[in-house]
Amino acid sequence: MRAPGQRAGLTRPAVVQAAREVLDDGASFSMRAVAGRLGVAPNALYSHVGGRDELLDLVLDELLAALPAPATDAPRAGLVDLMTATHDLLLAHPRLVPHFVARQGSRGPNARRLGETMRSCLVAAGVVDRGAQDTAIRVLVVHAIGNAALGVAADGAPLPADTLRATYAAGLAWLVDGALGSASAGHPHPA
Amino acid sequence: MRAPGQRAGLTRPAVVQAAREVLDDGASFSMRAVAGRLGVAPNALYSHVGGRDELLDLVLDELLAALPAPATDAPRAGLVDLMTATHDLLLAHPRLVPHFVARQGSRGPNARRLGETMRSCLVAAGVVDRGAQDTAIRVLVVHAIGNAALGVAADGAPLPADTLRATYAAGLAWLVDGALGSASAGHPHPA
DNA sequence: ACCTGAACACCGTTCAAGT
DNA sequence: ACCTGAACACCGTTCAAGT
Numbered sequence: 493m494r495a496p497g498q499r500a501g502l503t504r505p506a507v508v509q510a511a512r513e514v515l516d517d518g519a520s521f522s523m524r525a526v527a528g529r530l531g532v533a534p535n536a537l538y539s540h541v542g543g544r545d546e547l548l549d550l551v552l553d554e555l556l557a558a559l560p561a562p563a564t565d566a567p568r569a570g571l572v573d574l575m576t577a578t579h580d581l582l583l584a585h586p587r588l589v590p591h592f593v594a595r596q597g598s599r600g601p602n603a604r605r606l607g608e609t610m611r612s613c614l615v616a617a618g619v620v621d622r623g624a625q626d627t628a629i630r631v632l633v634v635h636a637i638g639n640a641a642l643g644v645a646a647d648g649a650p651l652p653a654d655t656l657r658a659t660y661a662a663g664l665a666w667l668v669d670g671a672l673g674s675a676s677a678g679h680p681h682p683a
Numbered sequence: 684m685r686a687p688g689q690r691a692g693l694t695r696p697a698v699v700q701a702a703r704e705v706l707d708d709g710a711s712f713s714m715r716a717v718a719g720r721l722g723v724a725p726n727a728l729y730s731h732v733g734g735r736d737e738l739l740d741l742v743l744d745e746l747l748a749a750l751p752a753p754a755t756d757a758p759r760a761g762l763v764d765l766m767t768a769t770h771d772l773l774l775a776h777p778r779l780v781p782h783f784v785a786r787q788g789s790r791g792p793n794a795r796r797l798g799e800t801m802r803s804c805l806v807a808a809g810v811v812d813r814g815a816q817d818t819a820i821r822v823l824v825v826h827a828i829g830n831a832a833l834g835v836a837a838d839g840a841p842l843p844a845d846t847l848r849a850t851y852a853a854g855l856a857w858l859v860d861g862a863l864g865s866a867s868a869g870h871p872h873p874a
Numbered sequence: 875a876c877c878t879g880a881a882c883a884c885c886g887t888t889c890a891a892g893t
Numbered sequence: 894a895c896c897t898g899a900a901c902a903c904c905g906t907t908c909a910a911g912t
Contacts, residue, residue, distance in 0.1 A: 496911045
């Protein structure tokens with residue numbers, strides 16, 4: 493369709509957008525699939541993106557940007573809302589979850605921002621020790637990602653979405669209660 | 684080395700053992716790597732094993748068989764010990780963790796046995812509602828797998844093993860406290 | 875700078891043999 | 894039944910062009 497040297501009008505945002513579309517479609521994600529959607533040779537993507545992992549990181553960070561800022565006046569509820577929104581976001585893009593699992597440590601600016609928002613909630617809730625904040629943040633992030641991954645695992649009994657979200661909410665309440673050191677009753681065994 | 688038709692003396696346990704060795708070595712896991720270690724053509728494995736996923740499931744289940752039975756007289760401590768042993772086991776075989784993440788639902792006999800052991804602990808601790816047991820089991824398993832996956836993610840700051848285990852222990856205490864509905868103080872913010 | 879064609883070094887799995 | 898050789902349908906990525 494195009495001779496070597498002819499421009500295709502590709503841009504970095506366009507590549508990221510195409511990657512999102514491939515991820516949200518049924519097809520399995522690959523560089524070649526993204527290129528195919530753009531009507532371009534597979535290696536053309538490397539002019540705009542470092543590689544597969546970087547591309548997935550970009551998609552991930554773009555999604556995280558959509559997370560709303562939690563209410564600052566009620567820190568516990570704000571934290572719960574924030575983590576629930578994160579979990580919902582992951583469930584809405586299941587094909588991204590495996591990559592999220594592998595990339596838990598290294599993240600983009602919006603992931604970093606999410607971490608700092610969580611820290612603010614913890615501070616406002618009275619968790620002043622920085623090490624305690626780090627522990628709480630890691631545990632909560634693991635819970636969100638791990639639970640989303642549980643929903644992705646398509647084997648045997650696929651685990652209904654209601655059950656998944658109820659399980660997540662129960663664990664989240666226990667973790668937040670624990671991290672905040674309060675004796676307030678959570679939501680005891682839902683379903 | 685061998686003409687088509689010549690036996691190589693391959694057995695199913697030998698294939699599983701070779702897979703374990705490849706996983707615990709530095710090299711990345713592949714059917715071809717397992718076959719290479721056995722001095723056999725890649726497709727020879729399919730005479731003894733259904734495929735890659737089934738082979739990894741077999742390795743996984745063999746590892747889970749090594750988990751010790753927890754003390755039955757102290758249900759809370761037994762549950763904590765059991766989950767800690769599971770976490771340690773996953774940390775000892777990091778290259779298996781991504782597969783474990785993907786396969787959370789469908790498991791072999793020893794995984795099933797682990798689930799029932801957890802249920803027994805919960806019953807002994809006074810959690811009689813079956814739905815509550817299921818929720819607790821899912822949350823605890825997600826915590827163990829998710830935390831182990833966090834240790835595997837080799838990017839940026841690799842997160843020291845001490846920190847990882849301390850984070851796991853803190854989250855585990857919070858979850859067990861929550862699941863058991865007790866107001867007993869856990870281990871507040873370690874590290 | 876951007877894109878193509880061809881290629882490299884991999885994958886998991888299948889199929890038609892051979893004994 | 895067990896194993897081989899060859900092949901199929903994929904991967905991510907690199908390299909040498911072309912404009």
